[in-house]
Amino acid sequence: MNYSFSEENYLKAIYHLEQYLKGEVSTNAIADKMDTKPSSVTDMVQKLADKDLLTYKKYKGVLLTAKGKKIAASVIRKHRLWEVFLVEKLNFHWDEVHEIAEQLEHIQSEELVKRLDNFLGNPDFDPHGDPIPDPQGNVKKTEKKLLSECLKNQRGICVGVKESSGEFLQYLDKKNISIGTKITVLGKEFFDGSMVIQVGQDQFFISKVIAENLYVQTS
Amino acid sequence: MNYSFSEENYLKAIYHLEQYLKGEVSTNAIADKMDTKPSSVTDMVQKLADKDLLTYKKYKGVLLTAKGKKIAASVIRKHRLWEVFLVEKLNFHWDEVHEIAEQLEHIQSEELVKRLDNFLGNPDFDPHGDPIPDPQGNVKKTEKKLLSECLKNQRGICVGVKESSGEFLQYLDKKNISIGTKITVLGKEFFDGSMVIQVGQDQFFISKVIAENLYVQTS
């Protein structure tokens, strides 16, 4: 079976929302995420339900079926593999690859994905630290937490970002923070959630917003 | 301006036909090449004319404008660069890459193409020996000729194929002929156009059909 770009995009969006919401995904949530109108979502969701890719109860939201999850995971797998390619092989910057990967993720060829994965050395994570689903659609769970959850004097390795807008990634670059960077919390202000952290030789202040969008792995 | 997959495919097909026919391209010719109905071609051709990508006179066929040619060449450039990538980097066989490149050729990103070209070492030819248009859409003309035009005792280097069906390419593989292979014409039968050729240590018979689909460069 082959699915259209649009169908794949819906499945991907619903997959992400389902994880984030830990349950049924509402029509409006999908419309927001995909930048379309709720009525369009209802249409598509009914078609996807007909194809057994998700379960849909009027007014109650949707849940992906195993089949739907598998397709979504495969699209995400392709997206993230291509991102690795763009950054590792073509030397793109991590904040430039999303749009291109949005297109490449729809290329259909099992063989291509297999060979690309191999060519890239079977990476486990994309350039933003997000895990790459395996060919069966399984995702390795990592014990990462938000930097904002860290306490004073705790130390962690940056393993991912929550937000991945260009502005945010560029901010991180300016501060020399990327995947693998060691971060130490020197101080934390409970009043506004801001922190003083150490990155390499530099010590600086970051706001709560930043800390809430950076994932670290603490040992 | 961005063009749809369909528009790009029409432009590409017309570009090839225009070169082959050395003049106006008829509705039926396009329909044949694209495996659609003439009525669909008429529709699309009118749209492309409205966008100044080709000139169209009812019942008289079409010709690409400079703008149309440039877009077609850029799609062909992408197609051929991706083919190089698939063969050189992912170790695909030259008869397996066409379909995948048909998809990849529509990915939109100037920067991606630039970097891919660079990553591949700015190749001039794709794995089938076809020239890769430069970023401005110019194509290097090579002084290649068909093997069938060679005379007895002439020697050439295989630089391309005319047909590129899987069957034909697989036949060439079996005979150890690929781009760069040296071929010597040992004998030629004028009656049926068949030949006896030498490839490496092997000498064998080939039919006219084969000789008419192999391009060689003679020194």
Added chain:
DNA sequence: TCCTAATTTTAGGCAAAGCTAAAAAAATAA
């Protein structure tokens, strides 16, 4: 509870890109 507000669905339309069937034009043959 009942009423209002928010969410979701339905109904009806639109553009892209294809199709079939019929009409029109061009090309070919007698």
Added chain:
DNA sequence: TTATTTTTTTAGCTTTGCCTAAAATTAGGA
């Protein structure tokens, strides 16, 4: 030249994926 065949176009319909506006349902507040 006229008749027939081929090519091309037109007209009208389908599907996909989106939209707006209106109706239906659910949720929240007094």
